[in-house]
Amino acid sequence: VTQAPPLPIVGASMGDVASSLQPKPVSAEEEQIPLGGEVTVASFARRLAVAGPQSVVVVCGAGISVSAGIPDFRTPGSGLYDNLQKYDLPTPESIFTLSFFRENPLPFFQLAKEIYPGNYAPTPSHAFLRLLQDKGILKRVYTQNIDTLERRAGVQGRLLVEAHGSFGKAHCLNCKQPQSSDWVREEIFQDRVPVRCPACTGLVKPDIVFFGEGLPKRFSLLRSEDLPEAELLIVMGTSLSVEPFASIVNDVGPLCPRLLINKVPVGLQVRSGHGFRLDMYNNYRDVAFLGSCDDGVQALASATGWGEDLGALVQAQLAAHAEAASSKAETGVVGHGGS
Numbered sequence: 001v002t003q004a005p006p007l008p009i010v011g012a013s014m015g016d017v018a019s020s021l022q023p024k025p026v027s028a029e030e031e032q033i034p035l036g037g038e039v040t041v042a043s044f045a046r047r048l049a050v051a052g053p054q055s056v057v058v059v060c061g062a063g064i065s066v067s068a069g070i071p072d073f074r075t076p077g078s079g080l081y082d083n084l085q086k087y088d089l090p091t092p093e094s095i096f097t098l099s100f101f102r103e104n105p106l107p108f109f110q111l112a113k114e115i116y117p118g119n120y121a122p123t124p125s126h127a128f129l130r131l132l133q134d135k136g137i138l139k140r141v142y143t144q145n146i147d148t149l150e151r152r153a154g155v156q157g158r159l160l161v162e163a164h165g166s167f168g169k170a171h172c173l174n175c176k177q178p179q180s181s182d183w184v185r186e187e188i189f190q191d192r193v194p195v196r197c198p199a200c201t202g203l204v205k206p207d208i209v210f211f212g213e214g215l216p217k218r219f220s221l222l223r224s225e226d227l228p229e230a231e232l233l234i235v236m237g238t239s240l241s242v243e244p245f246a247s248i249v250n251d252v253g254p255l256c257p258r259l260l261i262n263k264v265p266v267g268l269q270v271r272s273g274h275g276f277r278l279d280m281y282n283n284y285r286d287v288a289f290l291g292s293c294d295d296g297v298q299a300l301a302s303a304t305g306w307g308e309d310l311g312a313l314v315q316a317q318l319a320a321h322a323e324a325a326s327s328k329a330e331t332g333v334v335g336h337g338g339s
Contacts, residue, residue: 022272022273023250023254023273023274024254026254026255030254031284032284033255034047034255034256034257034284034285035047035257035284035285035287037284039283039285039286039287040287041259041288041289041299041300041303043257044232044257044287044300045304046303046304047232048137048300048304049303049304049305049306051135051137052231054137054138054139055137055229055231055232056137056138056230056232056234057139057140057141057142057226057230057232057233057252058129058132058138058140058233058234058235058236059142059143059233059234059235059236059238059245059248059249060125060129060141060142060143060144060145060235060236060237060238061144061145061236061237061238061240062144062145063125063236063237063238064123064125064126064145064237064293065120065125065126065147065237066123066237066292066293067123067124067125067293067294068122068147068149069120070120087107087110089107093211095108096108096208096210096211097210098210098212098213101203101205101210102173106193109193109194109195112167112188112206113188113189113191115147116167116188116189117147117148117149117152117166117168118185118324120147120149121149121152121317121321122149122152122321123294124314125237125294125296125297126149126150126152126153127153127297127313127314127317128297128301129141129150129153129155130153130155130313131301131310131313133155133159134309134313139159139229139230140160140161141155141159141160141161142161142163142219142223143160143161143162143163143164144163144164144238145162146162146164146165146208147167148166148167148168150162151168152317153313161216161219161222161223162216163215163216163219163245164208164209164215164245165206165207165216166206166207166208167181167185167206167207168207169181169207170195170207171204171207172199172200172202172203172204173202173205174197174200174201174203175202177199177200179204184204184206187204215244215245223248223251227248227251228251228252230252230256231256232259233252233257233259234258234259235259235261235262235267236260236261236262236293236296237261237293238262238266239266240266240267247274249275249276250274254285255285256285257285258276258285258287259286259289259300260276260278260286260287260288260289261291261293261296261297261300262289262293263290263291263292265278265288265290276288297310298310
């Protein structure tokens with residue numbers, strides 16, 4: 001399996017980069033299969049409540065972490081890209097561009113200190129991912145996020161594809177030697193930046209995917225296996241504007257129901273026929289909850305009869321985060337920001 005193409009297609013139409021083949025046509029009788037002819041969130045919830053083992057794939061982005069205090073990237077006014085003026089960047093995306101990092105790594109390390117994992121508690125949206133896992137129906141979570149909150153919520157690594165990498169690993173760009181993530185974190189929080197390799201003094205970078213780098217091989221390998229087998233697809237908190245991640249929603253079969261939980265509609269159908277068919281005459285399987293991700297998962301859990309289960313997980317996550325914060329305070333571990 002070849003590695004996925006590099007990232008820098010920003011704002012491209014899904015039809016520009018998705019398969020040029022038209023989606024497989026289905027008959028009028030087959031159109032009744034995904035949601036029983038009732039194309040609503042309630043119908044999707046009924047399907048979810050009786051989902052088979054390891055049958056649900058979730059695709060998520062920065063929107064699931066907003067309520068933790070981590071800004072998303074593209075929301076006008078509050079998004080990360082709209083609030084990077086203090087770093088005096090050529091473009092907002094420069095802070096995650098490999099060529100710029102090699103020339104001027106300090107802005108990235110300054111930002112990394114603000115958004116570093118461990119400073120934030122998982123949200124109800126992360127708890128919902130854990131709930132799907134505990135119910136035995138989660139096949140995989142594909143996340144664009146680098147905050148590792150899926151892991152902190154208890155999602156097992158084998159069920160998680162961190163498509164854009166994470167702060168959990170790091171390496172030297174020069175000699176390629178892996179570096180301890182704990183050591184890198186300590187260097188960043190002690191302002192010993194840019195972080196330099198002890199062996200060759202080359203720049204050390206956390207293993208998050210920058211523009212100009214390819215996605216992890218695990219993404220392309222599991223994508224080709226998981227999506228065609230998925231019985232249900234949930235897409236949460238993503239703009240679906242960065243490829244190749246954005247077109248993943250087109251990889252499920254034509255009879256797989258798809259739920260979008262997002263503040264605004266995204267990934268809508270384009271000329272090729274790919275994309276969500278929300279509010280279109282030929283829609284038979286795509287539904288949307290337009291609002292915050294947390295509100296969406298809470299409504300979905302309530303509709304499936306899992307409301308109490310989700311609430312218990314949320315409370316457990318908050319208690320664990322408070323205990324960890326208290327332990328850090330007692331031991332004098334330095335942190336920054338977060339909730």
